[in-house]
Amino acid sequence: MISKFQNKQDKFNSLTVFEKKVLKVIKKISNGRxxxxxxxxxxVGRPRASRAIGNVLKxxxxxxxxxxxxxxxxxxxxxxxxxxxxxxxxxxxxxxxKFKANKLTNHKKILV
DNA sequence: CTATTGACGACAT
DNA sequence: CATGTCGCCAATA
Numbered sequence: 001m002i003s004k005f006q007n008k009q010d011k012f013n014s015l016t017v018f019e020k021k022v023l024k025v026i027k028k029i030s031n032g033r034x035x036x037x038x039x040x041x042x043x044v045g046r047p048r049a050s051r052a053i054g055n056v057l058k059x060x061x062x063x064x065x066x067x068x069x070x071x072x073x074x075x076x077x078x079x080x081x082x083x084x085x086x087x088x089x090x091x092x093x094x095x096x097x098k099f100k101a102n103k104l105t106n107h108k109k110i111l112v
Numbered sequence: 113c114t115a116t117t118g119a120c121g122a123c124a125t
Numbered sequence: 126c127a128t129g130t131c132g133c134c135a136a137t138a
Contacts, residue, residue: 018135037120041134052134054119059136073120080119088119 011061018044022056029070032096034104035111036074050074058082070095074112076104 012020021044029035037050046052057068060082069088073079078099081088089099098105 016136041120046134048121048132049134051118051120051132052136055117055135056119058119060119068119071119075121078119082119085119 015061018046018052019056021045022053023060023062023066026057026068026071027066029067029111031067033109033111034070034072034092034097037071037079038074039111040071054080070097072104072110076107076110078102078104 015023022040025040025043026035037053038047040053041047041050044053053071057071058080060066060068063082069081069091071079078085078089078092092099097109104110
């Protein structure tokens with residue numbers, strides 16, 4: 001019989017192992033904290049794949065479930081977002097993450 | 113198989 | 126600080 005989660009399953013299964021790993025890591029970033037692309041890269045065992053991490057996120061199929069807006073650049077800059085950096089900034093602001101001149105100000109809550 | 117494409121990073125200037 | 130260059134990497138054409 002076909003599970004009622006078949007659609008989600010299909011979507012999930014269509015992802016590569018690499019992509020699944022990436023999304024899985026990001027899913028764990030809790031509210032009020034942020035991580036860098038580099039951090040995620042290291043977490044999935046590809047320490048130099050930070051660029052590829054971004055490529056995964058730009059097509060994040062679970063925009064609601066996976067808080068990819070919490071991933072920023074290692075130099076403290078905001079970084080991109082599929083719905084536009086502006087949106088990303090607003091969401092983060094709501095979550096208590098502050099930026100000034102496109103630079104993160106609170107370095108306490110960042111995972112590097 | 114090769115080439116291109118980026119939500120990147122380190123480093124030089 | 127700001128900007129440019131070069132290296133990196135998985136996906137995709």
